[in-house]
Amino acid sequence: MINYIIQVILFQVLFVAVYDFFLSKETFFNKNRWYLLSTALLSFVLPLFKISTVQKAVPKEYYILLPEVVLSPQKVIEKASWYQSINYLDVLFLGGCILFFIVFLVKLERIIRLVLRYGTTRKDNYKLIFLPKETKAFSFFNYIFLGNDIPSQKREKIIQHELVHSDQKHTIDLLFFELLKIVMWFNPMVYVYQNRISLVHEYISDAVASKSEKKENYINHLLADIFQVEHISFINQFYKHSLIKKRIIMMTKTQSKKVKQLKYLLLIPLLGSMILYTACSSEEVKMNKVEKQPVTVYKSEDGKIVKKPSTGYQSKYLDLFLGKELPNTKEYSIDELTEEEKGEYLALLNGFNKEGMPQLSIRVFEAENGRKMVAFDFMGKNENQGKTNYQDSEDVPFSTMEKVPTFPGCAEGDKACFTRSLQQFVVDNFDASLSKTLGLSAGKKRIYVQFKIDKNGKVIDVKARASHVTLKQHVEALVQKLPQMQPGEHNGKKVRVSYTLPITFNVE
Template identity: 30%
Template sequence: MIPYILYTALILAACLVFYKLLLQKETFFHLNRYVLLSCMIMAFILPLVPIPQQLSLRKTAVEKPVVVAKVPVNKIETTKSIVQPAEPTVVEQTKETFKIESVVQWLVYLYWFGVIVFALNFLMQVVLLLYRAYSKSVIQDGKFRIIEITDDKAPCSFANNIFINPEKYEWEIYNQILLHEKIHIEQKHTIDLLLAEMVLIFQWFNPFAWQWRKALEINLEFLTDDQMLQQETVEKESYQFSLLKVAAPQFPLSLTTNYNQSLLKKRIIMMNSKKSNVHTTWKYFFLLPILVLFACLFNQPAAQSQNLKTLNALDSQENLKENLDIKSEMKTEGDWFATIKGNTVEINFKSNETDNSSSTFQLSELANIPRDKQGTFTLAREAGTMSFDGKFEGNKGMGTYKFIPNKEYSAAMLKEGVVIKKDIDLIVFFMINIKVSYVQMLKKNGYTYIDKDQLIPLAALNIDEAYITSIKQVLPDIDLDNLVPFKSLDIDKAFIEEIRKAGYKDVSPGKLIALKSQGIDGKYITDVRNSNKEDKGDNNKNSDDEDDDIIAFKALNVDQEYINSFKKLGYNNISNSDLIAMKSLNVTPEYISGFQKAGYKDIQADDLIAMKSLNVTPEYVTEFQKAGYKKINPSDLVALKSQNITPDLMQQYKDLGFTDLAIDDVIGAKATGTTPSFIKSMRGKGHDFKDLDKYIELKAVLGN
């Protein structure tokens, strides 16, 4: 929850800075309204949207994954290793972790307390406004409800209700106030304010969210003032003078549109400012790349991360399923149910109604199994002894069990630096059969500091001395934490040597895990490199970026055949990043051939990517060619498609007399809403221009 909320706050902050720097002084009030609303909504949606893995700027492979087995240990959790600056004891680590968790927990409580307080405040405002709206005398003016108040408050509106004290104002000012508030209601500005208040409920701690609400309110007033001045009955100087009379220091509730005295100066300045030129609309297009950058930096890739792939691989290991299916709730006493299967015995341990754990043992380990009669048998291991009471009838048995821990085992482990405090921890060590000699073997191989959570997956996966020795022959400095994902993914000496022969001379353990989890072997690397050599001078060049490209290639199934299919069309030097983007967008040789048949012989890879992302097809190009536009450059095709401009629309502009029509003109007209129907309506009102740019400027001034 906290990362998501903080991410949302970060997006709001970035969007507010962008708005303040580039958009706040523009007079495109309608456009600013949509920007403010869209950013508010996107701030909460964007963090939840997964992005294609090849576009993610997050680390896709963790350099040193640690597998930490917890009790319950029926799953293994992969996290990034932390290099300890010293050699703290387990007790010190536990205390430090507890302190951090406690602080985080209190922050979560504080956050939700704030959410509840602001939510209650929001509900109280809504209830109070509805009470005022339906408990006082009202004048019905069409769909508008005029509620007459008696206290000395500034006029305001909420939903379709206008709150005003008619005795305070002259008739002309009174009518202007009503007209102003009716515009607020007609354009549904209450929705904007309600959304802003709901954002504040969840972002109450974020100062940028409060500034965001203020910016939204100011823009709504700018927009309404602009609409007022377009009324034939309203004269600018008279209206501004009325505002000075109406503005009052007593603020209404924050859910209402109102005559806020603190905004008055800004509103008058904006009313007298020069209208923004339509050519400044380019600023708005920069907001989208900012949001995309945030998504690429922080969003979870759509494909699972390498850690999750490693986790799945670990879960798929049969020995983990058999040996680690033990729950922390398993008590030292309870009931057992068993089934003999050949040379093994599968025993299910039941401590209460909900706690069940099972494990499989060798039949030879169980001494004196009672058959067809009540009796006692035991299973003895270094960690302790499991005493069973009950009987078997055929291959099925049941009864009660009791675990007796071996205190000498705990002392021996403590001597080796492994702290085991609780009997339930000893049960885990008992089930996996972790011996003191196993810890001594690890220490002999250079792993001096070992804790109990590291031992459990190591022993469960049977990572023995032979395996460790073979890995150390090719990776002498491999960390203990990397051995678990190595073994679970079947990474052995032969695989490492194969990857190195393919050109990865200094491959790290983290990269090996990432490569193996994607099913990447030496042959795949060699084939891809031979098909797409970006660096002719050094075919063995290795870098983190190239590693990530290979992983992305495999995830997207970019193989030698795919690369060669583009070479046949003349694309001999496509970069890795372009290949990844082309594959993710399904840019095929057939797609390119269609454009080549239409006369586009040398479209660059980045243009192909942009065209495919907007679904610019050869058929779309052919339509323009039939209309007389023989050679439109790829960037203009992208712009035309982004605005959904067709040859029919181009012809409509020509029919209006714009015969010498440039593609850029039509793109600008469509982007600003200067449609043929708008031009016809303006000509009907006497605005007869020969230049399309004049209508674009007129549209910017009139807004909607």
């Protein structure tokens, strides 16, 4: 979601930059109005646009490595405190939306109150409201508000100007951006857009209203008095001091030549580059990229890690440790691996997940020259005799999916919420008493559980690796109790997604 919001803001910056540098000084006012409206909408649609031909091919088998669930060393499982389970970014976003919605309602209430308090005078195609002891002049849809202190000889010109706003439905434009401000209150470009289109509205009305008299007289009329301004962002105001200078400059400007309309063709390469960017960009930013190197094999001699002569190994991201005892160097969690290292780690993990193979845990330790090495922690024969075809072409990875599975209670396709909810489910349902009854040796213990979410949103093919068969059976039963989810989608079809979830806890 954050990546989507960043793209929306970036596209709006580019669209407004094109407008300011190439279009804002031209007299194609109606075209500029539709440019601003359409590009504001396009900025929300383009990040969702994908071209399958430029995306990577979907691999046949891919297990998504989820973040580790780390359980409390004191109780094996720590029930998360209420304040730990809160997503404060979500609270901030929702709080901002509520605040700006209230502000919108207050502004709307002020207009309704003026109508109810002072009443309306019905005309042919508009309604006139006189405001006692005021010099304000503005419109809202077909309601025109005039201050009683505005001289009578000026009222007709103001009404003609405001009727252009009413006839061309300019209020709808302003309300559109006002609603955008509620859901994207943190986006400064929404305010920029609203400012730009308010000015275009005035240009349009000035162009129409000034046709009935000389432009010099119309301009003098604008400058004749200092009027009050109603500070409501979705009304069209006749006298708004910050815009009057720009309006006068535009009215005195020579009509733009039609050939300059070709400037709108700048949208074609701009849109093309945006579509290509959204189609090729991935949601995950790969950092600390490592290079493949010939594998170095290590072993333990007299408590020290030494290199073992080896030949025939292909270049890999991870080195290899062989020995009965585990290395005594720093151990890395799954989250500390790069994307390339995670992929290689998972390939090893899946390769040993076969019937008849000895059950083991693959752990990652520090090697030399900034590299990492994998070590095999054998835990006995694999008792899971289930036969699962792991070369199923229906399985689709997170990184290429159009719509990922959705955990109940989360927004559709929200990966972060999926991860948080899954972790909280494990925290709430893991049996803390098991560590005290199984006679486990002291130290860090890891459980790896693999499962799939099928095309109906059900959890299937659950398999776990643990240091004790009871732990293995408990975690498998726990994951099988996950609620039914909304399935993932790719290319318009429901697909199956595979996951690996590491669970870590300490036994004292």
